[in-house]
Amino acid sequence: MLARELLRQSPDRVRQALTDRSADPAPVDLWLGLDADRRRNLVEVEELQRQRNEASKAIGERKRRGEDASVAIAAVGETKQRIDALEKELAGIDENLRAVELALPNVPSHDVPVGPDESANRLVRTVGEITAFDFEPQAHWDLGPALGILDFERGAKLAGARFTAYFGLGARLERALIQYMLDLHLEEHGYTEVLPPYLVSSDALVGTGQLPKFAEDLFKVEGNDLYLVPTAEVPLTNLHREEILEAADLPLRYTAYTPCFRAEAGSHGRDVRGLIRQHQFNKVELVQLVEPERSDAALEELTVHAETILQRLELPYRTVCLSTGDMGFSAAKTYDIEVWLPGQQAYREISSCSNCGDFQARRAGIRYRPAEGDKPTYVHTLNGSGLAVGRTLIAILENYQQADGSVVVPEVLRSYLRTDRITAS
RNA sequence: GGAGGGGUGGCUGAGUGGUCGAAAGCGGCGGUCUUGAAAACCGUUGACCUUUCACGAGGUCCCAGGGUUCGAAUCCCUGCCCCUCCGCCA
Numbered sequence: 001m002l003a004r005e006l007l008r009q010s011p012d013r014v015r016q017a018l019t020d021r022s023a024d025p026a027p028v029d030l031w032l033g034l035d036a037d038r039r040r041n042l043v044e045v046e047e048l049q050r051q052r053n054e055a056s057k058a059i060g061e062r063k064r065r066g067e068d069a070s071v072a073i074a075a076v077g078e079t080k081q082r083i084d085a086l087e088k089e090l091a092g093i094d095e096n097l098r099a100v101e102l103a104l105p106n107v108p109s110h111d112v113p114v115g116p117d118e119s120a121n122r123l124v125r126t127v128g129e130i131t132a133f134d135f136e137p138q139a140h141w142d143l144g145p146a147l148g149i150l151d152f153e154r155g156a157k158l159a160g161a162r163f164t165a166y167f168g169l170g171a172r173l174e175r176a177l178i179q180y181m182l183d184l185h186l187e188e189h190g191y192t193e194v195l196p197p198y199l200v201s202s203d204a205l206v207g208t209g210q211l212p213k214f215a216e217d218l219f220k221v222e223g224n225d226l227y228l229v230p231t232a233e234v235p236l237t238n239l240h241r242e243e244i245l246e247a248a249d250l251p252l253r254y255t256a257y258t259p260c261f262r263a264e265a266g267s268h269g270r271d272v273r274g275l276i277r278q279h280q281f282n283k284v285e286l287v288q289l290v291e292p293e294r295s296d297a298a299l300e301e302l303t304v305h306a307e308t309i310l311q312r313l314e315l316p317y318r319t320v321c322l323s324t325g326d327m328g329f330s331a332a333k334t335y336d337i338e339v340w341l342p343g344q345q346a347y348r349e350i351s352s353c354s355n356c357g358d359f360q361a362r363r364a365g366i367r368y369r370p371a372e373g374d375k376p377t378y379v380h381t382l383n384g385s386g387l388a389v390g391r392t393l394i395a396i397l398e399n400y401q402q403a404d405g406s407v408v409v410p411e412v413l414r415s416y417l418r419t420d421r422i423t424a425s
Numbered sequence: 426g427g428a429g430g431g432g433u434g435g436c437u438g439a440g441u442g443g444u445c446g447a448a449a450g451c452g453g454c455g456g457u458c459u460u461g462a463a464a465a466c467c468g469u470u471g472a473c474c475u476u477u478c479a480c481g482a483g484g485u486c487c488c489a490g491g492g493u494u495c496g497a498a499u500c501c502c503u504g505c506c507c508c509u510c511c512g513c514c515a
Contacts, residue, residue, distance in 0.1 A: 042475055046484045053484090056496040060443035073495045080495070244435095244472085372454070376472080 001101050001362040007031055017107040020114050020324035027100050034097045041093060045086045052079050102212055106359040109333040113323045120323035124335065127307070128316030131342050131399045138405070139343030140397040141274035144170065146405055147424050150275065161272070162264065162279040169422045173396070173409075174282060176416035177389050178257045181284040181309055185386055189305045191255035191286060196235035198258055199226040204238040207364030209330035209356075216265040219279075228261035232285035233383040238364055240289060244376045245368040251290040251298065255386065258283065275390045276348065282389035288382040289366060292358065295380035299355040303335045306351045306386040313410045315395050316340040318347055332357040335384075339391065343398040350391045353384030 007014055011032060015025035055076045062069040108114075113122045131137075144150025149170025155163040166174055185191040202225050205211040210218060210230060219228040229235060236254045245252075260283050271277035286305055290298045303319065310317045322334040331354035338347035358378035361367070367376035400408045406423040414420050 039475070042484085046475065049484060052495075057444065059495055063443075069495080076495045373470090 001359060002104055002107065003358070003362070004035070006107070008035065014104070014107060017324075018105070020108060021105055021327070022116055022325050023105065027104060031097065031100045031104070034093055034100065038090065038093045038097060041086055041090045045083060045090060048079055048083045048086065052076060052083060055079070099212075102206065102363070105329045106332050106356060108324045108327060108331075109355070109357075112327070112333050113321060115323035116325040117323070118326045121326055121336075122321040122323070124319040124321050126316075126318040127311065128314070128340075130316055130340055133342065133401075135403045137342040137398060137401055139274065140341075140394045141343075143343075143397050143401055143405065143407065144275075147407065147422055149173070149422065152274070159279070162277065164275055164278060168425065169417065169419070170393075172417060173413070173422070174389055174393055176413050177392050177396075178282060178284060179416055180413060181386060181389070182255060182257055184309060184312070185255040185284070185286060185305060188308075189253070189255075189286075191253040191305075194236060194239070194254050194256040196229075196232060196239075196256055196258065198229050200229055200234050200238070201225050202227065204234055204241065204364075207238045207241050208234045208360050209328075209363065210234065213329065217263050219261045219263055229258055230262050231260050231283060231383075231385075232256040232258040233287060236285060236287035237289075237360055237366075237381050237383060240364075240366050242365040243367070245289070245366070245379065247291065247368055247370055250368060250379065251288050251294065254287045256285055256287075257389075258285070275394050278390060281391075284386050284389065286353075286382075286384045286386040289361075289379045290382065291368070291370070292377070292380050295355050295357065295382060298380075298382050299333060299335070299353060302382055302384045302386075303337070303353040306337055306353055306384050309387050309392070310337065310339060310350070310395075312412050313392070313396065315392075315399055315410075317350070328352070328354065330354070330356045330359050332359065337387075339395045341395060341398050342401075343394075348391065349388075350395065351385040351387045354382065356381045356383070 002014065007028065011028050015028050018025040018028065055072060059069045059072050059076070062072065113120050115121075138146075140150070141152065145152065147170070149167055151165045151167060155165045158165065182193055186193055199221060202211055205218070205227055218230055221227065235258070236256055239254065240252070259280055261280050264277060264279060267277060275281075286302055288298050288302060307317070307319065317337055317339045319335050319337050322331075322336055327334050334352060334354040336349050337351040337353070339350040340346075341348050357380050360381045361378035366379050366381070368379050369376050396410060397407050400410065402408060404423075406421055409417050409420050409422065
């Protein structure tokens with residue numbers, strides 16, 4: 001949610017932000033109208049309430065003295081009716097205002113490249129050399145089944161397209177990656193591990209921005225106000241919803257492994273093969289709640305935290321800064337980390353690290369007190385994948401594959417996997 | 426699933442439908458005292474919104490949402506959450 005002061009004082013900036021995102025700027029004017037209506041109405045209601053309170057007080061006093069108050073009671077009746085009518089109107093305005101506010105995306109940071117889509121993304125850095133092969137590298141959807149560690153047909157038998165069953169060292173590799181990533185973030189990057197619920201309420205999803213606009217991307221539990229988490233960003237960021245934190249508590253750094261569930265509505269036909277786009281995938285997430293002045297630096301750090309995993313796994317990747325047209329709804333600035341996949345001869349997203357500024361904090365009511373006696377202000381929230389586990393497994397299979405179809409296990413994972421090579425059994 | 430008991434300010438905990446945003450205690454902050462600290466004493470101590478250049482003024486909030494009433498923390502309804510006992514269950 002955007003600050004109301006921003007909308008009132010700099011509507012042009014918000015209109016421009018929407019245009020840069022290839023979104024319709026019209027809601028800004030709708031908002032301005034509703035806001036003016038609201039304030040006009042509110043001033044009137046409050047004046048009438050003041051009159052009513054005064055009258056009620058006088059009635060109470062008369063009654064206490066045993067005097068007749070029926071005249072005064074009758075006199076207040078009209079005020080009461082006007083209050084009721086205006087309050088009803090006000091509730092309607094508030095509801096509309098909130099609906100408009102909740103649908104407005106965040107304003108991009110000034111240093112974000114302006115452009116319509118991913119073609120305008122800015123390359124930040126490229127790390128590692130593209131893996132060279134003296135044979136034709138296979139895609140993971142061929143390697144995995146051949147090794148007996150990924151079974152797409154049986155996954156589909158259980159749950160349909162975009163579900164996969166892992167077997168043997170495949171399952172173990174996925175588990176090892178989760179463990180390795182968590183350990184690294186705990187031990188070296190100062191995060192606190194959290195094991196959150198995998199189902200969350202609509203309030204939590206509104207807090208991080210998935211709702212109300214993107215309900216069709218979510219799996220909802222029938223008959224309950226519960227949704228399968230699309231990312232651990234949702235539970236982690238919402239841990240402190242409606243709280244006022246102390247400055248000394250910040251920064252808060254949380255990491256969690258969760259499965260992630262996405263309906264992938266509107267992506268029919270995209271990445272239908274293999275593990276890349278699944279309805280259920282595993283992810284280790286990084287979330288930070290920080291003081292506003294610290295969030296720019298925190299995004300750089302968090303992105304490096306995610307990149308470190310790829311460096312330790314010795315996987316080639318590049319980092320790009322998303323353009324205004326390619327960013328997510330809640331983000332002010334986003335770095336995507338893209339890993340090299342030899343099977344596709346392409347860099348593919350494996351992590352997305354965003355600074356959401358106070359956008360989510362406003363929605364979720366996460367504040368802190370800068371100093372004793374200060375008014376509470378909104379924290380800044382950041383999140384990033386550290387990393388998407390399924391896609392990391394793909395990257396390992398494709399980059400570490402050998403001419404004989406076996407896969408060498410990256411050095412740092414050998415103690416977790418208890419083997420240095422995955423071969424067909 | 427059955428039966429019962431609760432949800433009040435940072436915490437504990439009062440609160441006959443009417444000067445209650447809410448007693449009291451604790452904690453926090455400021456001060457007096459002290460060489461310093463502790464103790465004691467005094468004062469202070471919520472959030473949000475509107476309005477004002479400002480001082481200030483006003484409104485809302487006692488889990489949430491409805492309702493009754495001139496007036497609701499207090500009465501009624503619904504929901505959510507917590508606790509105890511029983512049943513069931515990983």
